[in-house]
Amino acid sequence: MVPWLLLALPLGATAAAGRDKLLGVHPSALAKYTPSKSNTWKCLDGSKEISWNAVNDDYCDCPDGSDEPGTSACPDSRFWCKNEGHIGAYIHSSRVGDGLCETECCDGSDERPGTCPNRCKEIGEAYRAKRDAELKIQKTGSKIRSTYIAFAHKERKRLEDLAASLEKDIVAKEKEVEKLREIAERTESLTQAALDHKRQSPLYQSLLNHNKALKSLKREYKKHADREKQLGQILDSLRTGYNPNYQDMAVLEADGEESSTPEPESEKTEEAVDDGLWTADELDSELDDLIGTDYTSLLLEHEDHINTPTEDSLLFKITSYIPDAWLPQYEAWKDNFVDWLEKLGIVSEESSGSSTEATRAQQALTEANTELNHMRREKTESESDVLKIFNPEHFGAEGEWKKLDDTCINHEVGDYTYELCFFKEAKQKPNKGGSNFSLGRFQSWNKDARPGSPEYYSKQVYQHGTRCWNGPERSVVVLLTCGVENTIYSVQELEKCEYQFKGTSPALCLPPGKEPQNHEEL
Amino acid sequence: MWARSVLGIVSLALVFHDALAFKEQDFKTCSQSGFCRRGRALSQRAQEAKSAWQSPYSVDPSTVSVATDKAVVQAGVKSSLYPEVNFGLEVRIQEDGAVRVRMDEVGGLRKRYDEAASWALISEPSISKNVKWVAGKKDLRATYGPNEVVVSYAPLQVTLYKNGKEQVVINGKGLLHMEHFRKKAEPAAAVEATPAAEGQEQTVIEAPENPRAWFEGADEDALWEETFNSWTDSKPKGPESLSVDITFPHHPVVYGIPQHATRLALPSTAGENPTFTDPYRLYNADVFEYLASSPVSLYGSIPLMHAHSEDSTVAVFDLVASETWIDVSHSTDRSTETHWISESGILDVFILPGPTPDDVFAQYAKLTGTPPMPALFGLGYHQCRWNYVSSEDVRTVQKRFDEENIPMDVLWLDIEYSVDHEYFMWNEKMFPDPVEMINDVAATGRKMVVIVDPHLKRDNNYPAFTAAQELGILVKPKSGEGEYEGWCWPGSSSWVDFFNPNAWDWWKSLFKPYQLEGGKWSWTKSTEDVHIWNDMNEPSVFNGPEITMPKDNVHYDGWEHRDVHNINGMLYSNATWQALAVRSDPPKRPFVLTRSFFAGSQRFGAMWTGDNLGTWEHMEVGVKMVLSNSIAGLSFAGSDVGGFFGNPEPEMLVRWYQVGAFAPFFRAHAHIDTKRREPYLLPSPYKEMVTDSLRLRYTLLPVWYTAFRETSVTGKPILRPQYTVFPKDRKGWEMDDQYYIGGSGLLVKPVTQKDVREAEVYLGEDEVYYGYFTGETYRGAVKGRTVSVPAALDQIPLLVRGGSVVPTRERPRRASGLMKYDPFTLKVALSKDEGARGELYLDDGETFGHQRGEYVWREFTAVKSGKKGLRVSSRDLGSARPAEAVEGASPALTSYDRENKYARTLEERDVRVEKVVVVGVKAKPKSVKLEEGGKELEWEWTPGVGSKEKKGGRAGVLVIKDPGVKITQDWDIVIL
Structure with missing residues (x-):
């Protein structure tokens, strides 16, 4: 039985009477919360005029929810916690009066009196201590960052210098190539006929056939080796990554058998190899050399070997064919040429009579050309690297990321070590042995942010790693914050084969005061 | 090595080939199951014989014994086929008018399994002291109210009449057959029981004409051994199946016998042009990517069937725990014939006389109990995924919900929290601080649900396994010695036998979140805020026949797995429920989610419809499956929002949240291979739409909670399909896409089709209904009327029935407890x-x-x-x-x-x-x-x-x- 007395009490009114009309109002809006002369009040969107008593009476009158800044009555409105001693903050109206003492509202003003103690002093202190610590990290980090920037400048200088010196070398090299080409062309015209004849030798022909056979065998061998490797990988990923919900015993059995087979490494070492025959490793390394043999040179050397060199090389014997009148010029040219050949190591002084000048001259030309191309490439790279260093979409507007180009950091989780080589590749390496998986190559910074903004550099995307069994290609999102070290502190596979690394880098530490203002409302 | 690799590739190719589909070949059809084949062949012979067919079973009048103090009658039954075999029949009239018909073999070679009732029923039902049986020359009769039960002697037939009209007839078609225990014939005469495919002729054996062939068939079919795929069932007890026909001569529609992915009103499986060609099967199974329309068995079984007509609703509850197949047919459009074929166990059938759906609910609740009041958080939103991978992940998910102001009560952890799938044992590399993590979740009034599956990894360092091994409570292989080993998530595993009473106290001790005296292991790295998810309790055994245990495995007291299979899952969630209930002092309401269930499982928490697919078909059939469970007593049910497999498009996800918000159990879940799809990840405007559905759920929590009270007391379902509210309205009988929420007057018709922007809602009465959000009026008619209700993507067709008062709380908060x-x-x-x-x-x-x-x-x-x-x-x-x-x-x-x-x-x-x-x-x-x-x-x-x-x-x-x-x-x- 409820006493009549109790029933007679207007309960809503008692609840509302004690409530501060300005509870939950942001200081800047206080002026808007004043009654009219007739003790009414207009909803902030102007849609409705209500009694001043209806403000903060725990009943939602205004469509925009503005009449209940201090209660949970209006959905999706905001409550301002003053948090004196700390920083004021808005909380969502659904948090008002929910009985929880949230840190965001450390003064407890959103709860019934007596529910939440005012913890702003300690929370404020803790916050400031944390902020100070962060600031310290930021300061230290920004110093490191400035060394990164200095490095970038040095690097630019180095690369620019490199490009300049390469330019010089290239010019020299171009001249050299010109000369060599001339020599090679001449030698070739002199020797072609003889060489063609020698190449008719059955020995040479047979060698060519052997070579062809070797190449074919190698191709087949490689095909099988690749296939075996592929199979191994499939079974490997089957073991670790098969769809476990698919309760297929065939898969489980195949997996079980595969994992129970002896390790291939041990097989190799135990493999009995006949005397003199190559092991698999030797096959891998030496077959290519064998196939790459220059048979023409070999042929000539062979001749040298069989016929104890009685004849001079064509180049030296040529005098007998040349009209005497030409001899002086020829000798001069020849000395010069042989000198060149010696310099290039094509003929040794001892064997300067060898008959292999033509091919060797050709080789020298090729090599010189290769070097030239290499230099050109290097120069182009240096030039483009220079451009990348201070490009916001690459190493940052200040070049602060250049230092980390190809820097690798690790983090161990469970049975794996995760490796991140900045701007190159992320990898998963099993600690207990087995093959590495690529988790992807560097693709981009945070595409959702403006290049150059701190948010832009807070995220790196690595994609197109090894494909998962029954899944996508592995990929990584690297989330970075300012820290004094380059480090990964967390690795999670949030969904199948999609990883999230969390890490820190000084490159993200802007000098305090220089970072864009955050939106804390003080 | 090479050969093996190639083998691997072959199986790999197979996987890719049918990774997207239900694996038909893994599960038996009736024709691949010996006793079902025999049962259907019996039915076939009866049909062919037409009126010449007569049941060989009859009551021996000289043995009839009528109790004087209560409504029990006992009698001996003989089969003319085997005059030397004795059967005992007992028919009881219960206080509430329900009729229990039991028959068992008496003095046989062995004992049939008769303990199903002890697990399913809450107590031995009280027998009426007022109703009197009267023994006549040809029959036994008991009359009470409008009802009369008649047990005819020859042939044996049990009929319930109401006002002189036949309601339920047992053995009216003469298909009753209890295969008695027998000795295996000597090898010389043994017939090789090759499982013949359907329609294939059996090898005719040169033998003297079998006088029982007219009934049993000419030859023995799979009586002593049976092979399916690579598994052979040794059947040491030989044939012991049970066939019984139950006819509803005046009831044109039947519901129930969950769980099947099909309509609420059960489509036919026999007779002319049946919808399905196989009978409905009840054999709890972990069916991978099940079909959205099929009579194949799924994770749970409730052998309860409602039969419905304009003036009467009745039900039969066939309390059997072994594999059971049920044919449904309609010889006329006014009647329904059913045929129940079970592999083992006694005949124990309850006839629930109704006469209304509500009466049937009460009568069934009296037998198997009601859902208890749930913990309030259980009615909130559950966020699950296989898997939240670390405590950091868990905290981030919670934080994201809070940032977006999306309500959520429970964060779930699937199997990957555990190290090597040893449940209870945290993978401390990923969850280094489990108790702190749980406390962080609980700090906002939320809970965690953590999975504990019934298979124990055979690892001598796993305390749960070693303790179970020491206690000798693991299921045994067919030899009856040692421990059965099968394959599940952790690899080689064994299963606790909860039929063994020693398992129960031990199981309770495991969940204590504090150190036990005497140093026994308990889950100290948990708190009272952790509740439990029991999955894989069919049980699922990856390398077992039909992904479950061999039937000849041995349980406590020597019963074979075949005898108890369908109860197994319920015992597991029962044990967990009790463990959580006694975990704290004073006790708190447990929350346990189970995948496998049986009649009575409603007492032990919630169930969900298992591993559904992220397709519109599955969304749609999920609603029907939940309704089917609801009318079978298991109200606390839901389907995984979003679908377990696949990546639902935003529109589908929005609709699925609308479906989920109107299911008693509301959980989103996703397979490990799917993209994350927590509501906050959706783009606008879908995120806001889903948030609205979630908030609506929270504002309506008083309605759900009030509905649970009614269910907990009366057994009336939370979700009420049209026929239960308007039993006389024929137009509503087949409806299974709209339903009422308890007695609140809320009528919902979730949209489960793509691009639909308007819903046709049927109003089965002359009453006004109002759009819940719009206040638009919709008027029904005496004969019913269909009205069009707008259903834009952000709109749920939700009406309030005129004459209702709906209490809500319009301040959705982060979690239910905060409201x-x-x-x-x-x-x-x-x-x-x-x-x-x-x-x-x-x-x-x-x-x-x-x-x-x-x-x-x-x-x-x-x-x-x-x-x-x-x-x-x-x-x-x-x-x-x-x-x-x-x-x-x-x-x-x-x-x-x-x-x-x-x-x-x-x-x-x-x-x-x-x-x-x-x-x-x-x-x-x-x-x-x-x-x-x-x-x-x-x-x-x-x-x-x-x-x-x-x-x-x-x-x-x-x-x-x-x-x-x-x-x-x-x-x-x-x-x-």
């Missing part, structure tokens, strides 16, 4: 007669205090007052009906203390009614006053049509602001 002192809004939807009624039930939502009277149960009414006036009132129901307020009170409550502890808390916290919205008010009131004190209240009226008008359009709505009344208090608002 416990929030004020209520009452939506008064006037009927065409300008009245309304509704209820609200409240208690603390976590303890068992309600069973000691700590609750608040209110009734709200609106009645005409004077010529034009209306009186809206609140009254106490606890005082009026104390005995029927709550379930589980012991002793039963006879009175109600309005000043009870819980009610006082609400008063102290000033829990009030903040708003009363009266819908269907035609004219602007002159005054609105609180009668107590006579204070004029603030109100606002929006013009519109009145509840009794014939026209459509927006209803007139009166909003009464803050009447200043507490929810615990009686009050009257007079509107003039």
Whole structure:
């Protein structure tokens, strides 16, 4: 039985009477919360005029929810916690009066009196201590960052210098190539006929056939080796990554058998190899050399070997064919040429009579050309690297990321070590042995942010790693914050084969005061 | 090595090939199951014989014994096929009028399994002392009320009549057959029982003409051994199957026997042009990517079938735990014939006489119990995924929900939290601080649910395994010696045998979140905020026949797995439920989710429809499956929102959340291979739409909770399909895509099809309904009427039945527990007669205090007052009906203390009614006053049509602001 007395009490009114009309109002809006002369009040969107008593009476009158800044009555409105001693903050109206003492509202003003103690002093202190610590990290980090920037400048200088010196070398090299080409062309015209004849030798022909056979065998061998490797990988990923919900015993059995087979490494070492025959490793390394043999040179050397060199090389014997009148010029040219050949190591002084000048001259030309191309490439790279260093979409507007180009950091989780080589590749390496998986190559910074903004550099995307069994290609999102070290502190596979690394880098530490203002409302 | 690699590739190719489909070859059809084949062949012979067919079973009149003090009759039964075999029949009339028919072999070579009832029933049903059996020359008769039960002697037949009309007939078709235990014939004569494919001729054996061939068939079919795929069932006990036909001569439609992915009104499986060619199968199984329309068995089984007609609803409950196949056919459009074929066990059939669906619910609840009041958080939103991978991940997910102000009550952890799938054992590399993590989740009023599966990894360092091994409580292989080893998530595993009583106390001890005395292992790295998910309890065995245990495995007391298979899952969730209930002092309500279930599982928590697919078909059939479970007693049910497999498009996800918000159990879940799809990840406007559905769920929590109270007491389902509300309305019988929420008057028709923007809702009565969000009026008709309701993607077709008062809490918060002192809004939807009624039930939502009277149960009414006036009132129901307020009170409550502890808390916290919205008010009131004190209240009226008008359009709505009344208090608002 409820006493009549109790029933007679207007309960809503008692609840509302004690409530501060300005509870939950942001200081800047206080002026808007004043009654009219007739003790009414207009909803902030102007849609409705209500009694001043209806403000903060725990009943939602205004469509925009503005009449209940201090209660949970209006959905999706905001409550301002003053948090004196700390920083004021808005909380969502659904948090008002929910009985929880949230840190965001450390003064407890959103709860019934007596529910939440005012913890702003300690929370404020803790916050400031944390902020100070962060600031310290930021300061230290920004110093490191400035060394990164200095490095970038040095690097630019180095690369620019490199490009300049390469330019010089290239010019020299171009001249050299010109000369060599001339020599090679001449030698070739002199020797072609003889060489063609020698190449008719059955020995040479047979060698060519052997070579062809070797190449074919190698191709087949490689095909099988690749296939075996592929199979191994499939079974490997089957073991670790098969769809476990698919309760297929065939898969489980195949997996079980595969994992129970002896390790291939041990097989190799135990493999009995006949005397003199190559092991698999030797096959891998030496077959290519064998196939790459220059048979023409070999042929000539062979001749040298069989016929104890009685004849001079064509180049030296040529005098007998040349009209005497030409001899002086020829000798001069020849000395010069042989000198060149010696310099290039094509003929040794001892064997300067060898008959292999033509091919060797050709080789020298090729090599010189290769070097030239290499230099050109290097120069182009240096030039483009220079451009990348201070490009916001690459190493940052200040070049602060250049230092980390190809820097690798690790983090161990469970049975794996995760490796991140900045701007190159992320990898998963099993600690207990087995093959590495690529988790992807560097693709981009945070595409959702403006290049150059701190948010832009807070995220790196690595994609197109090894494909998962029954899944996508592995990929990584690297989330970075300012820290004094380059480090990964967390690795999670949030969904199948999609990883999230969390890490820190000084490159993200802007000098305090220089970072864009955050939106804390003080 | 090479050969093996190639083998691997071959199987790999197979995987890719059919990774997207149900694996038909893994599961038996009837023709691949010896006893089902025999049962169907028997039915076939009977059909061919037509009127010449007569059941060989008959009652021996000389053995009839009628009890004098209660309605029990016993009699000997003989089969003319095997005169030397004895059967005993017992028929009881229970106090509530239900009839129990039991038959067993007497004095046979062995004992048939007869313990299913001891697990499924809450207690031995009381037998009527008033009804009397009368033995005649040809039959036994018992009459009570409009009902008469007749046991005919020759042939044996049991019939329930109502008002002289046949309701249920057992063995009316003469298909009753209890295969008696026998000795295996000597090898010389043994017939090789090759499982013949359907339609294939059996090898004819040169043998003397079998005189029983007319009934049993000419040759023995798979009596002693049976092979399916690579598994051979040794069948050491030989044939022991049970066939029985149950006919409903005047009931054209049947429901129930979940769980199957099909319509609520069961499509036929036999007779002319059957929808399905195989019978419905009940054999709990972990079916990978099940089909959205099929009679194949799924994770759980409830052998309860409702038969329905205009003037009567009856049900049969065939209490058998072995594999069972059920054929359904209609020889006329007025009748239904069913044929139940079980592999083992006694005949134990309950006939529930109805005559209304509500009566059937009560009669079934009396046998197997009701769902207890759930922990309130269990009705909130559950966020699950296989898997949240670390404690950091868990904290981030929670943080993201809070940042977006999306309500959520429970964060779930699937199997990957455990190291090597050893449940309880945290993978500390990923979850280094489990207790701190749980506490962080609990700090916002939330809970965690963590999975504990029934298979134990055979690892001598796993305390759960070694303890179970020491106790000798693991399931044994067919030899009956040692431990059965099978393959599941952790690899080689064994299973605890919960039929062994020694398993129970041990299991309870594991869940204690504190160190046990004596140093035994318990889950100290958990807290009372952790609740449990029991999955894989069919049991799922990856390398077993049909992904489960071999039938010849041996359980406690020597029973074979075949005898107990369908109960196995229920025992597991039962044990876990009890473990959680005694985990804390005072005890708190457990939350346990189970995948496998049986009749009675409603007492042990919630179930879900297993590993569904992220397709529209599965969304649609999920609703039907949940309805089917609801009418079979298992109300606390839901389907995985979003679908377990696949990546649902945003539109599908939005609709699925709308479906989920209107299922008793509301959980989103996703497979490990799917993209993350937590609501906050959706782009606008889908994110806002999903958030709205979630908030709607939270505002309606009082409705759900109140509905659970009713279910917990009466057994009436939470989700009520059309036929249960309007049993006489033929047009509603087949409807399974719209339903009412408890007795609230809310009628919902979730959209489960792409691009649909308008829903056709059927109103089965001459009453006005209102759009829940719009106040639009929809008028039904005496003969029923279909109305079009707008269903834009952000709209759920949700109507309020005129005559209802719907209590809501309009301040959705982060979790349900944070809303416990929030004020209520009452939506008064006037009927065409300008009245309304509704209820609200409240208690603390976590303890068992309600069973000691700590609750608040209110009734709200609106009645005409004077010529034009209306009186809206609140009254106490606890005082009026104390005995029927709550379930589980012991002793039963006879009175109600309005000043009870819980009610006082609400008063102290000033829990009030903040708003009363009266819908269907035609004219602007002159005054609105609180009668107590006579204070004029603030109100606002929006013009519109009145509840009794014939026209459509927006209803007139009166909003009464803050009447200043507490929810615990009686009050009257007079509107003039």
